[in-house]
Amino acid sequence: MCKRGCCVIPSLGMQIPEILAPAGSMETLETACLYGAEAVYLGLRGDTNLRSGARNFTPDELETAVSFAHARGVKVYLALNTYPHDEELVRFGEIMSSAADSGVDAMIVSDIGVLHMARRIAPSLPLHLSTQANAINAHAINAWAELGVSRVILARELSSDEIRYIRGHSSVELEIFVHGSICISISGRCLISSYLCGRDANRGSCTQPCRWDYALLERTRQGSYMPVVEEDGYTYLYNSRDLCLLPVMGEVMRLGMDGLKIEGRNKTALYVATATSVYRSARDSFLKDPDGFTVQSVWLDEIGKISNREYFTGFFTGRPDASGMNYDFKGYSHTHHLAAKVLSVNGGETTFEARNPLIEGMELEWLSGSGLRQSFVLNGATAQGVPLKRIRPNEIFVMKTSFVPNPGELVRKPLSEGDKIVDRSV
Numbered sequence: 001m002c003k004r005g006c007c008v009i010p011s012l013g014m015q016i017p018e019i020l021a022p023a024g025s026m027e028t029l030e031t032a033c034l035y036g037a038e039a040v041y042l043g044l045r046g047d048t049n050l051r052s053g054a055r056n057f058t059p060d061e062l063e064t065a066v067s068f069a070h071a072r073g074v075k076v077y078l079a080l081n082t083y084p085h086d087e088e089l090v091r092f093g094e095i096m097s098s099a100a101d102s103g104v105d106a107m108i109v110s111d112i113g114v115l116h117m118a119r120r121i122a123p124s125l126p127l128h129l130s131t132q133a134n135a136i137n138a139h140a141i142n143a144w145a146e147l148g149v150s151r152v153i154l155a156r157e158l159s160s161d162e163i164r165y166i167r168g169h170s171s172v173e174l175e176i177f178v179h180g181s182i183c184i185s186i187s188g189r190c191l192i193s194s195y196l197c198g199r200d201a202n203r204g205s206c207t208q209p210c211r212w213d214y215a216l217l218e219r220t221r222q223g224s225y226m227p228v229v230e231e232d233g234y235t236y237l238y239n240s241r242d243l244c245l246l247p248v249m250g251e252v253m254r255l256g257m258d259g260l261k262i263e264g265r266n267k268t269a270l271y272v273a274t275a276t277s278v279y280r281s282a283r284d285s286f287l288k289d290p291d292g293f294t295v296q297s298v299w300l301d302e303i304g305k306i307s308n309r310e311y312f313t314g315f316f317t318g319r320p321d322a323s324g325m326n327y328d329f330k331g332y333s334h335t336h337h338l339a340a341k342v343l344s345v346n347g348g349e350t351t352f353e354a355r356n357p358l359i360e361g362m363e364l365e366w367l368s369g370s371g372l373r374q375s376f377v378l379n380g381a382t383a384q385g386v387p388l389k390r391i392r393p394n395e396i397f398v399m400k401t402s403f404v405p406n407p408g409e410l411v412r413k414p415l416s417e418g419d420k421i422v423d424r425s426v
């Protein structure tokens with residue numbers, strides 16, 4: 001916890017938790033910074049972090065990312081949280097050697113060997129223990145602290161009572177996930193993808209077979225699939241709903257956490273903008289008036305607009321039962337998609353980059369970095385002075401707006417029937 005007391009909620013004597021957002025690419029990092037993140041976490045290209053499918057960063061891009069984030073007061077945590085075999089450790093050592101120079105604020109590790117290397121190679125860099133290490137009791141957390149970890153990202157399989165107990169019996173910084181996908185196995189310690197596809201979840205390459213729809217096949221009746229039906233469709237044997245602790249944000253805030261983390265390095269800018277903005281608004285609202293805090297319906301509406309497998313509160317409110325699974329999965333639920341991104345503002349004119357097909361007269365909505373939402377109609381768009389009735393994805397266009405956005409801010413569009421979505425930034 002903060003030793004100076006400047007990061008403490010005065011009336012509660014508790015730590016103010018930072019909002020941590022995922023940065024799977026430079027674009028999502030910039031978006032996270034713009035929409036209220038106080039820290040971002042990211043990984044380098046290759047399989048040294050648990051989202052190897054994300055765009056991720058080259059070493060040069062990492063330096064640019066750190067400069068961009070630090071210029072806005074946002075910390076950067078570098079994920080090195082796979083479980084490597086010996087031959088992979090050389091790469092870890094190289095990354096650690098340059099990590100301190102690149103300016104990252106901490107490294108996130110899981111493997112005790114990686115932790116041991118990091119202490120020797122980059123002793124000045126704080127170490128955060130990844131949720132992948134499954135720290136679920138105070139003894140484990142204190143043991144990790146003795147080994148040099150300054151923050152523990154708790155396993156998702158903990159109830160609020162257990163987190164409270166751990167907070168009361170450890171002095172190391174603690175962080176929890178408040179939002180995003182959740183594994184049916186224990187915090188990702190899962191071999192299904194390795195067995196079925198040869199792609200290892202513990203090296204960030206999970207193919208998410210827990211989300212597939214399964215049927216039963218009898219050995220002598222090859223090709224004859226017997227549906228295992230729950231409700232109307234095939235059974236999704238392991239398909240967990242997504243975590244969302246927004247409905248219990250008051251309780252979350254009273255746990256004295258140091259970080260509240262949003263999952264989603266494979267997600268895109270609109271997801272990061274919306275989730276970061278909502279959790280930041282909820283956190284700030286609590287800080288203004290802890291006793292009068294209530295969860296606002298507008299936040300719940302907003303969080304429902306981004307891609308999700310339907311939400312639940314995970315283990316936080318007690319052991320999930322079958323209702324924690326989405327057995328009748330019909331695809332991701334979301335109500336909006338990304339329409340355009342603001343490139344620049346000049347006087348009353350805004351230059352946008354379209355991200356999906358747009359047509360004059362469409363109703364759009366601007367998402368300001370400060371949390372404001374404003375609807376407007378696409379009207380009078382031009383490209384190099386030529387009026388546009390239809391705008392293609394990636395086309396640059398200029399339009400007069402009644403509001404003054406900032407570069408990097410996003411514009412979304414409600415989904416309607418027949419929408420052909422090109423940029424799946426949901």
Ligand code: SF4
Pocket residue numbers: 182183184185188189190191192193201206207208209210211
């Ligand atoms: S298969 Fe599912 S439960 Fe297993 S690691 Fe991948 S996402 Fe997690």
